[in-house]
Structures are given as structure tokens and as C-alpha cells.
Amino acid sequence: MGAPGRGVRVGAVIVGSLTIRFFEGTVVRARPPPDTRLAVETSASMPSGHALVSALAVGLTVIAVPLLLREAGRDGPVVRGAIVLVGAVIIGLTGVGRASLGVPWTTDVPAGWMLGAALPAVAVALTAILGKHPVKIYPSKGSVDSSVA
Numbered sequence: 001m002g003a004p005g006r007g008v009r010v011g012a013v014i015v016g017s018l019t020i021r022f023f024e025g026t027v028v029r030a031r032p033p034p035d036t037r038l039a040v041e042t043s044a045s046m047p048s049g050h051a052l053v054s055a056l057a058v059g060l061t062v063i064a065v066p067l068l069l070r071e072a073g074r075d076g077p078v079v080r081g082a083i084v085l086v087g088a089v090i091i092g093l094t095g096v097g098r099a100s101l102g103v104p105w106t107t108d109v110p111a112g113w114m115l116g117a118a119l120p121a122v123a124v125a126l127t128a129i130l131g132k133h134p135v136k137i138y139p140s141k142g143s144v145d146s147s148v149a
Helices: 003-027 049-071 077-101 108-132
Strands: 136-138 143-145
Touching: 003 049, 003 108, 049 077, 049 108, 077 108
Parallel strands: none
Antiparallel strands: 136 143
């Protein structure tokens, strides 16, 4: 979990927030009728921001915790499975909870989950790429050397 990984994960959270704003501003899908909702929301419905953020945040956590446990020598298949299971339950309950409040349309929740799950996958891929091809920045020279192996 070196510096490239941390930066990529922070970037994924920022991109997640921008993704919600982009889709809500582009799709501009109205929320269900107020008389069917149990909570008040004023922003657009698509995608479910709660579902997206839960998939993104919990997804990044499910990726990071086993790495930290491995470094501490406390890793194992049962532990990894439990972490994934708890993460899936949290993500699922967040989406089901929002849908049961009638705040988003039910199709907005899976859309949020899919977008939110895509970002940790991209973060893992970028971390792997950056880890294999490190870039050294030399501020005093004003140059970047990407040929460092």
C-alpha cells in the first residue's frame, strides 16, 4: 500500500463524488412522487448517491483491510471472506434502505452500485500499473523520469 496506491484511492473518492454530480446533472431524473417517499430529497435521483458512495467506500475498505492484515501477518481465507461478506452486507443494506424509503427509483440503486464498484476496480488496476512503472519526479530539474524500473 505505497504512495501510488494511496493517491489512486483518494482520486477514486474524488472521481466518485464527481460521478454523482455528473450523472445527476446529465440524466436529471426526477425522484419518485413525494407522497410515496418516507424522506425528503431535493437532488436528482439517478444514480443513487448513497449506493454509489457505499460501494466505493466499502469496496476500497474491503481491498485495503486484507492488505493491512497481510502486512501484520493476520491474513487468511476465512478473514478475507468475512471482510468481503460484511462489506457486501453493508453495501446491500445501504441500497435496500434507500429504496425502501422511496427516495430513489429502485433502478437507481443498482446503477449506483455498478458505478461505485467500477471505481475501486479502476483504482486497483491503476495501482498495479503505477506499481510496475514508477515515475520519479525531480522538482529541482523540472523534469519527470518515467523510465525508472
